Amino acid sequence: MIAIMKKSMARMEKSEMKVSREQMAENRRRILEAASRLFREKGFEAVGVAEIMKALGLTHGGFYGHFSSKDDLIVQALAHAVGERNGATLSLPAYLEEYLSPRHRDNRAGGCPISGLAADTLRQAPEARAAVTDGVRVQLDWMSEKFPEATEADRRRRAIGSWSAMVGATILARVMVDPVLSEEILTETLAWINDGPGQQAPALSEPQ
Amino acid sequence: MIAIMKKSMARMEKSEMKVSREQMAENRRRILEAASRLFREKGFEAVGVAEIMKALGLTHGGFYGHFSSKDDLIVQALAHAVGERNGATLSLPAYLEEYLSPRHRDNRAGGCPISGLAADTLRQAPEARAAVTDGVRVQLDWMSEKFPEATEADRRRRAIGSWSAMVGATILARVMVDPVLSEEILTETLAWINDGPGQQAPALSEPQ
């Protein structure tokens, strides 16, 4: 077994790195990408396997060569989307502002998969919920590091309260039919997070 | 048996106004009630018309005598659930504590329809989103009255931030597979809303 692998590896080196294997991995990645976007946009139930494949110019038949079921795809797509950690490169203040912006509110397909899919994931398999759980854990750890409070407990509390508010505000702002109320929810939640519930939290300022 | 029924019918002729009409109105109400609970529990898509009717001991056929379509039912059920204003009788501190409790987290079918259905309502008809919008408006007005801040703007900001955090924390706590993290989200969000980071915010205390 190992010998065989070594042989094929050796052969790969000189020949031109198999086309179809890479194509297949690439296709799998593109399925995950398309599925992740479509799920965020329309929800798990409203998106069919055929629609996802069509988004890549493929047909529904090949799907089960990549995933054992739609539920399997849901788990993988969630893990993929959650694992991307899109905001980790920004400073915390910039991240908060971007997250609670109309731009992010209106960008369901490309936005945060947690605010976009957490509620839908409730009724999915435990593996799917586990993917979201991991994402939340990572998110909270990251945010906890960035807040300025002195003690770890205070930072974590602020991270949890702020993150809950970010997720809730995004969901609420998206569902509002009144654009004024929608924007108010975003801007006031941002201010509330930055200033603290009682206006005494250390304000966050953009690092120069 | 029949004779008895007829006699009692005859008696209510003038006053009681048709028994079956009342039955029908009562059945309609029960459909809304059952639908609202089932939707909160499983989501709009996962609940069929037949399942709702079966929950009342009826069959699917009679449904379209009450509602013109499932979408119509969704709108009516949302308006019905949102209109009930379940927490308005509690003090704000008691309401916050109840809302962010494991009890409420685990009571999807009977819990707050906004945290339970807001995300699902995103992809529903504008009338459905309007029902949720109204519910949020009423909720924010109610909470804004109850916070102790001096200015209306400060109270409203705190209401919006807190409500966003309540909705987000409930959704997140429900999806977590790790019960420790789930409870931590609830208790820390509650603490953050009440006390802020350094316990310097005007604390909410239960009125005696």
Place this chain on the structure above:
DNA sequence: AGCTAAAGATGATCGCCATCATGAAAAAGT
């Protein structure tokens, strides 16, 4: 008491969708 209309039951219909069976074509391995 008899007539009419409506509520609910029964039983299609129709479309959508996940999943599978099979086949063709091209790549990987010998």
Place this chain on the structure above:
DNA sequence: ACTTTTTCATGATGGCGATCATCTTTAGCT
């Protein structure tokens, strides 16, 4: 070059669910 896999396409299959047509019963009226 030949054989074996593997990837994707085509075309079922089967189930589920919304909606509708029809029938039965009974309330509501005269």
